[in-house]
Amino acid sequence: MTTSFAMQSIILGSPVKLSQSRNGLNQFVPSCYLPRLHRSSHLRVKCMAEEGEKLDKSSTPLTDSAATVPKPTPAPFAKAKPSTNFSDIFSFSGPAPERINGRLAMIGFVAAIGVELANGADLSAQLSNGGLLWFLGSSALLTLASLIPLFQGVTVESKSDGIMSADAEIWNGRFAMLGLVALAFTEYVKGAGLFQV
Incomplete structure (x- = not known):
């Protein structure tokens, strides 16, 4: 039972404190086995359509800050000068x-x-x-x-x-x-x- 509790706690990513083991000592299992994932309210995912695809008009824009970011313009291809060597x-x-x-x-x-x-x-x-x-x-x-x-x-x-x-x-x-x-x-x-x- 103690092993089952420890395994479930490690999978969930929270620190585990076992009350007693077989020899009667308190043991701690550190939480470094799995990183703790914090949810960030600042993380946004933006999906852009490929060229030629139509965007779904029913989707709502993310925020005003995403709308103000200017689109980068591609640099024109410079023709390579022919070698005279x-x-x-x-x-x-x-x-x-x-x-x-x-x-x-x-x-x-x-x-x-x-x-x-x-x-x-x-x-x-x-x-x-x-x-x-x-x-x-x-x-x-x-x-x-x-x-x-x-x-x-x-x-x-x-x-x-x-x-x-x-x-x-x-x-x-x-x-x-x-x-x-x-x-x-x-x-x-x-x-x-x-x-x-």
């Missing part, structure tokens, strides 16, 4: 490598098909008859023209809109790279130009 621009996921290769491939594919249609010369003949110098010169010029805005902090996305978007340029460059490889492979297997019979 050489290693960031030429990193694997940087803005320069795929974009410059795509631009070179677009010009190279159109030039290769145009010269082949005009002269009938395949890709290897075009490169051996002075086309290699034209390729190197146009590659250097186009690479320099593409890098100058990147080192000044201008992004392609900030200058693109409508049909001429940055994503469209990337995809066109990828297709042009695939087209140049397919053109060279087809002419190698065929042994002649693409349009020669």
Whole structure:
């Protein structure tokens, strides 16, 4: 019975004083086993609806002090300034490598098909008859023209809109790279130009 009384008192969180134990001594069980919970009249719980949910109009406001607290306004997102560091621009996921290769491939594919249609010369003949110098010169010029805005902090996305978007340029460059490889492979297997019979 004494143990039952002590356990109930500990669960309720109040100090327990046992009158006598088996050996006849008074023993006290401290109340530090469970903290005493005091009810505070200053504690208020406020529930806010998620964005897009409607509040229940039948609920009553808590107090005037809760109504006077101004709502914090979210800070606007600051756009991160693009890096002009050489290693960031030429990193694997940087803005320069795929974009410059795509631009070179677009010009190279159109030039290769145009010269082949005009002269009938395949890709290897075009490169051996002075086309290699034209390729190197146009590659250097186009690479320099593409890098100058990147080192000044201008992004392609900030200058693109409508049909001429940055994503469209990337995809066109990828297709042009695939087209140049397919053109060279087809002419190698065929042994002649693409349009020669």
